[in-house]
Amino acid sequence: MTSAPLAARLSIPSGPLFFPVTAYGPDGFLALDAYRAHVRKGVEAGAAAVFACCGTGEFHALTPEEFEQCVRAAVEAADGRVPVVAGAGYGTALAVRYARLAEEAGADGLLAMPPYLVVAGQEGLLRHYRELAAATPLPVVVYQRDNAVFTPETVVELARTDGIIGFKDGLGDLDLMQRIVSAVRTEAPGDFLYFNGLPTAEQTQLAYRGIGITLYSSAVFCFVPEIALAFHKALNAGDDTTVHRLLDGFYRPFVELRAEGRGYAVSLVKAGVRLGGLDVGEVRPPLHEPAPEHVERLARLIDRGHVLLREGM
Secondary structure, three states, X not given: OOHHHHHHHHHOOXXXXXXXXXXXXXXXXXXXXXXXXXXXXXXXXXXXXXXXXXXXXXXXXXXXXXHHHXXXXXXXXXXXXXXXXEEEOOOHHHHHHHHHHHHHHOOOEEEEOOOOOOOOOHHHHHHHHHHHHHOOOOOEEEEEEOOEOOOHHHHHHHHOOOOEEEEEXXXXXXXXXXXXXXXXXXXXXXXXXEEEOOOOHHHHHHHHHHOOOOEEEEOHHHOOHHHHHHHHHHHHHOOHHHHHHHHHHHHHHHHHHHOOOOOHHHHHHHHHHHHOOOOOOOOOXXXXXXXXXXXXXXXXXXXXXXXXXXXXX
16 A cells, blocks of 8 residues: 555544454464454444554554454454554664555554664754655654654654654653644645644543644553543544543543553553453563553443443433
């Protein structure tokens, strides 16, 4: 697939962007049937796209062989109904290897994760992502977070690079993002895509919408898609009453619970999927499982979210 069709499919925010967790069995190995069921349920619930083996999907914990199997399973489960975008990361050589595995597995595009460990300058970062984009026909979305933080000038150069179609922000510096959007609009006008990629992006999406960024990832969609969809619908309709009710009664408490443990942006989400009845296993080290009392609080919060939905009907 060329970059244009994927960009067109992603640019229409028909639903939240779905970042499925990766399922493991009791033996710690991949549980692909459970993973397919998880992806299928998300697509049928109304996800606009599936982002397989990314942050929530524990990209860091997968071998290349497992990565390829998971991406292929996601493509099978999505069955062409929505695009499947796969993670790719580490150093340039490994990122290219993951890109080619994703292509072989049938993915529609790549989310380029930050390079491993090093804190590189802008020149090196630009070279890294350009070499990745040149090595694969799959369109690339660059992910800003941690050790991959970009100046507006660098993002202009990324936007001018063949094969790079978008920019996902996991940093949360709105001043920087406003300058990036303005610089690209001025210096490289076109259909460059932007995504709010912060953990529990719904919590900040009103602010991102204010600078014109309408696309966002939704970890909550993994375990309570009905709440995530209600929020997405209300946000797009300008229904601030529903948006504020869900922010105040569900999303803010969830963010506060998530902040009580390192790695909870993944492990707490995975616990939520299990609470919903699908056994996707535990997270792999170095992540750890949430404390039992935190899982109990999550269960109560999910119940509270369903009450809030009923109150809005």
